[in-house]
Amino acid sequence: GCVRDTRAESYAKGGPEFHALELYVASRGNGLSVEAPSIRN
Numbered sequence: 001g002c003v004r005d006t007r008a009e010s011y012a013k014g015g016p017e018f019h020a021l022e023l024y025v026a027s028r029g030n031g032l033s034v035e036a037p038s039i040r041n
Contacts, residue, residue, distance in 0.1 A: 003010045011017035
């Protein structure tokens with residue numbers, strides 16, 4: 001992922017830093033429409 005690809009020191013899995021980052025990213029996307037490819041049968 002992003003942290004590994006930049007060779008940055010990773011936070012602990014499930015740690016408070018990742019929870020804060022997840023909350024921030026989710027708040028930035030709040031209210032945006034979701035665009036996805038259509039499904040064909």
